Amino acid sequence: xxxxxxxxxxxxxxxRVISVLFVLAVVVPDAGGRxxxxxxxxxxxxxxxxxxxxxxxxxxxxxxxxxxxxYELTCTDDKAxxxxxxxxxxxxxxxxxxSTFWVVDANISDSxxxxxxxxxxxxxxxxxxxxxxxxxxxxxxxxxxxxxxVNCSQEINNNEKYRPVACLNNTSRSFVYxxxxxxxxxxxDNLEPSCGHLAITPLHGNDTRVLEENPSCEDVVKxxxxxxxxxxxxxxxxxxxxxxxxxxxxx
Numbered sequence: 287x288x289x290x291x292x293x294x295x296x297x298x299x300x301x302r303v304i305s306v307l308f309v310l311a312v313v314v315p316d317a318g319g320r321x322x323x324x325x326x327x328x329x330x331x332x333x334x335x336x337x338x339x340x341x342x343x344x345x346x347x348x349x350x351x352x353x354x355x356x357y358e359l360t361c362t363d364d365k366a367x368x369x370x371x372x373x374x375x376x377x378x379x380x381x382x383x384x385s386t387f388w389v390v391d392a393n394i395s396d397s398x399x400x401x402x403x404x405x406x407x408x409x410x411x412x413x414x415x416x417x418x419x420x421x422x423x424x425x426x427x428x429x430x431x432x433x434x435x436v437n438c439s440q441e442i443n444n445n446e447k448y449r450p451v452a453c454l455n456n457t458s459r460s461f462v463y464x465x466x467x468x469x470x471x472x473x474x475d476n477l478e479p480s481c482g483h484l485a486i487t488p489l490h491g492n493d494t495r496v497l498e499e500n501p502s503c504e505d506v507v508k509x510x511x512x513x514x515x516x517x518x519x520x521x522x523x524x525x526x527x528x529x530x531x532x533x534x535x536x537x
Contacts, residue, residue, distance in 0.1 A: 328340070388514070420522070449465070
């Protein structure tokens with residue numbers, strides 16, 4: 287039987303995401319107003335198989351000046367895990383050069399009938415700084431393409447965006463499909479009337495091409511087990527970015 291994440295996204299959540307993503311679409315491409323956050327108050331540590339781990343990461347019980355709370359790792363003898371929204375992910379690598387780290391869904395099994403944990407796009411916190419509007423962003427997936435799994439009470443035959451994933455159908459009247467696209471198209475676009483979101487997760491590399499070619503269940507599981515990159519925390523000087531964007535628009 288398929289493991290299905292119940293419920294669909296609420297309208298208020300979608301509206302909040304639309305607002306956030308509209309701002310990010312304008313300001314994120316402008317690297318001139320983007321600033322990475324690092325805290326170096328604590329010594330590097332080992333976590334699972336990862337060594338020399340430092341800011342923005344921290345461990346439970348570390349002093350408040352060590353790393354960021356949302357980047358807190360749970361360490362065992364052979365594994366480092368992190369909570370991203372409501373899901374648990376294994377951290378398999380950290381790249382301090384490009385300020386990203388790699389995570390894999392800790393609950394994805396080899397079974398061909400499991401879904402990834404639901405991933406929700408980032409909700410940046412907004413603060414005001416001496417007249418400059420600053421957006422602070424944490425745990426943002428470093429992906430431009432996403433996959434959305436939807437559950438439909440009716441079979442979809444007239445929409446090529448809906449690629450069937452038959453092994454996830456848990457009843458004869460339940461049809462699971464995967465949609466591929468930007469976060470806008472996967473999360474915000476109107477679904478078919480009989481459908482609701484089950485899960486949405488970032489893609490990487492050749493994942494998009496594979497999923498666009500009527501993937502088998504084995505393809506889906508392999509891709510979900512591959513994981514994705516997540517960015518370190520950073521802030522955007524939105525006032526600066528909007529100014530530059532406007533200049534580009536009317537040039």
